[in-house]
Amino acid sequence: MDLVVGGLSRFDEDVVPIVRDLGARHSSYGVKPQHYQTLKLALLGVLEEVLGDAFAGETKQAWAATYDLLAQAMIELPSTPAAGGADIAV
Structure with a gap:
C-alpha cells in the first residue's frame, strides 16, 4: 500500500x-x-467487521475503488516476461 x-x-x-x-x-x-x-x-467484509462505522460511506467506496484499480492492473498481464524470465502465455 505504501508503494501505491x-x-x-x-x-x-x-x-x-x-x-x-x-x-x-x-x-x-x-x-x-x-x-x-x-x-x-x-x-x-473484514475491514467493515473490524472498523465498524469507521468503514462506511466514502471510506468504503475509496477502498473498493482502489482495490478495483489494482485488481484490474493485475489481471491485465504485461507484454514482457514476468520476473524470473518465464514467458507468460496470454
Whole structure:
C-alpha cells in the first residue's frame, strides 16, 4: 500500500508495471480473474467487521475503488516476461 499511495502522482508509470508483474506471478500460480472479486468481498467484509462505522460511506467506496484499480492492473498481464524470465502465455 505504501508503494501505491506514494506513487499516486505517477500511478501509470510507477505503480502499474509493478502491479502487472505481480498479477503475472499470481496468474502463474493459478489465480483466475474471478478470484479477485472473491478477495475483494472478503477484504471489504473484514475491514467493515473490524472498523465498524469507521468503514462506511466514502471510506468504503475509496477502498473498493482502489482495490478495483489494482485488481484490474493485475489481471491485465504485461507484454514482457514476468520476473524470473518465464514467458507468460496470454
